[in-house]
Amino acid sequence: xxxxxxxxxxxxxxxxxxxxxxxxxxxxxxFALAFSGDTSAFExxxxxxxxxxxxxxxxxxxxxxxxxxxxxxxxxIALALLVNSKFKGYTFLLYIISIPLALSxxxxxxxxxxxxAPMGYLNKVLLNFGWIEHPIxxxxxxxxxxxxxxxVLTEIWRxxxxxxxxxxxxxxxxxxxxLEAADIFGFTRAQKLFKIILPLLKPxxxxxxxxxxxxxxxxxxxxxxxxxxxIPVLAGETYYQYVQLNNPKMASAYGVIIxxxxxxISIVYxxxxxxxxxxxxx
Amino acid sequence: MIKKILFWFVVxxxxxxxxxxxxxxxxxxxxxxxxxxxxxxxxxxxxxFDHIYKLLFVLGGWKATLTSIEVALTAIALSFLIGLPAGYxxxxxxxxxxxxxxxxxxxxxxxxxxxxxVPLIVIYMQIGLADTVMGVALxxxxxxxxxxxxxxxxxxxxVSVEYEEAGMVFGLSRFQSFIRITLPLxxxxxxxxxxxxxxxxWNEVFVASILTLTNRTLPAHILNTAxxxxxxxxxxxxxxxxxxxxxxxxxxxxxxxxxxxxSLK
Numbered sequence: 355x356x357x358x359x360x361x362x363x364x365x366x367x368x369x370x371x372x373x374x375x376x377x378x379x380x381x382x383x384x385f386a387l388a389f390s391g392d393t394s395a396f397e398x399x400x401x402x403x404x405x406x407x408x409x410x411x412x413x414x415x416x417x418x419x420x421x422x423x424x425x426x427x428x429x430x431i432a433l434a435l436l437v438n439s440k441f442k443g444y445t446f447l448l449y450i451i452s453i454p455l456a457l458s459x460x461x462x463x464x465x466x467x468x469x470x471a472p473m474g475y476l477n478k479v480l481l482n483f484g485w486i487e488h489p490i491x492x493x494x495x496x497x498x499x500x501x502x503x504x505x506v507l508t509e510i511w512r513x514x515x516x517x518x519x520x521x522x523x524x525x526x527x528x529x530x531x532x533l534e535a536a537d538i539f540g541f542t543r544a545q546k547l548f549k550i551i552l553p554l555l556k557p558x559x560x561x562x563x564x565x566x567x568x569x570x571x572x573x574x575x576x577x578x579x580x581x582x583x584x585i586p587v588l589a590g591e592t593y594y595q596y597v598q599l600n601n602p603k604m605a606s607a608y609g610v611i612i613x614x615x616x617x618x619i620s621i622v623y624x625x626x627x628x629x630x631x632x633x634x635x636x
Numbered sequence: 637m638i639k640k641i642l643f644w645f646v647v648x649x650x651x652x653x654x655x656x657x658x659x660x661x662x663x664x665x666x667x668x669x670x671x672x673x674x675x676x677x678x679x680x681x682x683x684x685f686d687h688i689y690k691l692l693f694v695l696g697g698w699k700a701t702l703t704s705i706e707v708a709l710t711a712i713a714l715s716f717l718i719g720l721p722a723g724y725x726x727x728x729x730x731x732x733x734x735x736x737x738x739x740x741x742x743x744x745x746x747x748x749x750x751x752x753x754v755p756l757i758v759i760y761m762q763i764g765l766a767d768t769v770m771g772v773a774l775x776x777x778x779x780x781x782x783x784x785x786x787x788x789x790x791x792x793x794x795v796s797v798e799y800e801e802a803g804m805v806f807g808l809s810r811f812q813s814f815i816r817i818t819l820p821l822x823x824x825x826x827x828x829x830x831x832x833x834x835x836x837x838w839n840e841v842f843v844a845s846i847l848t849l850t851n852r853t854l855p856a857h858i859l860n861t862a863x864x865x866x867x868x869x870x871x872x873x874x875x876x877x878x879x880x881x882x883x884x885x886x887x888x889x890x891x892x893x894x895x896x897x898x899s900l901k
Contacts, residue, residue, distance in 0.1 A: 458839030
């Protein structure tokens with residue numbers, strides 16, 4: 355590496371300027387828009403906090419996160435252990451698991467719709483086996499509990515691979531010698547998992563959790579495709595406020611809420627992560 | 637023996653779980669409408685290109701696909717043009733403020749695009765970028781750029797400095813030596829990250845649908861028309877969006893874990 359004070363900054367400058375103009379300034383404008391009222395700066399937020407839809411959106415966003423994330427994490431760890439056992443043909447399974455990584459949330463929503471639509475494959479199969487007389491309806495406001503669970507299932511299908519990839523990378527970086535030592539001491543499989551692998555995976559698990567929690571507050575495509583506003587979520591309301599109601603102030607207020615939640619979560623996670631690292635160092 | 641059977645059963649179930657929705661949507665996209673609405677027919681008796689054809693050439697899907705490609709290519713070109721020098725600087729130079737810079741770039745990744753979409757369209761309306769391909773491409777560049785800086789810096793650090801220095805010993809300038817030695821060696825990795833960037837842009841829906849009205853990218857177009865179209869068009873749309881992404885992922889599968897590792901940091 356070469357030491358230089360000016361050259362690297364010149365090379366980095368275009369990136370910094372671009373990010374300042376296209377992320378920094380709009381971020382500032384989001385706050386400026388949300389806090390611009392005719393009578394008081396908090397006008398928009400007053401309205402927001404008084405609307406039932408905001409609280410429903412917040413409730414459903416949190417509910418989806420709380421239901422989905424633990425399932426995803428458990429599945430991802432199990433899948434990573436499976437793939438990391440390096441059986442014959444594991445690369446093929448690795449490719450299959452990573453397919454959802456390439457797909458957008460809109461596509462994932464549509465795929466799930468293929469199965470759960472009134473004339474979808476689930477209903478067709480059940481009808482043909484004579485297990486049901488009429489198609490089961492999964493969509494529509496009347497059935498919004500079912501919609502909720504279809505969204506949960508779709509998100510588990512779509513985003514578990516994201517968690518899986520991080521956990522797998524963590525697993526691969528574990529020093530084999532620890533496990534060999536454990537074998538010598540006669541550890542059982544369960545002991546190896548709970549006493550060695552999981553503790554060493556902690557940093558990967560934490561960063562996967564952070565990433566998933568942040569993304570959970572941006573959940574949009576799957577919900578919008580499958581349930582529209584039957585299951586309101588924060589990002590969906592942002593979209594609705596701007597596109598349907600043409601209300602950029604309210605849309606920005608929703609955006610600011612998402613940004614603040616994101617910030618708080620990152621800080622909390624960073625804090626706990628740091629603390630854990632320090633403990634490990636002692 | 638039983639253990640072995642059980643193991644392979646689990647492996648096959650995992651593969652089936654991840655593959656089924658993909659296979660089903662492709663079959664559904666090619667199923668004739670009357671057979672799709674016939675509850676007693678699970679698999680179609682023959683396949684049809686009707687839905688895909690209509691979606692592309694009657695319902696504006698082709699134009700949206702072209703817009704998507706244009707947006708993605710512009711965003712890739714811009715982000716590599718801007719990000720490559722930064723990536724190089726991050727790995728080859730040691731300079732004051734480097735760590736803060738790295739953390740700063742990482743942090744921009746955790747700012748949700750959803751937050752900046754609405755103010756961006758307000759700004760765009762003032763400067764005439766609203767509803768343009770360029771406008772979306774610039775927003776996508778902002779999304780891809782931090783990733784490009786981090787990934788190129790990791791790719792360049794994989795190319796030994798010594799090759800570059802050897803070139804300089806033989807009289808090349810640092811720039812020449814970068815163009816003629818480092819860049820060709822880094823090319824496969826760079827190509828993979830370009831493909832990865834393409835998919836990020838191809839899949840992005842929220843910003844694209846806020847920023848445009850008539851020049852919509854494919855996912856934005858589908859998001860705004862799917863609700864009101866018959867089921868088989870939804871399946872055709874899903875298939876058209878899924879296939880390029882899956883092909884690209886297939887070609888870059890060797891780099892997949894590393895790249896997601898970096899993009900998710």
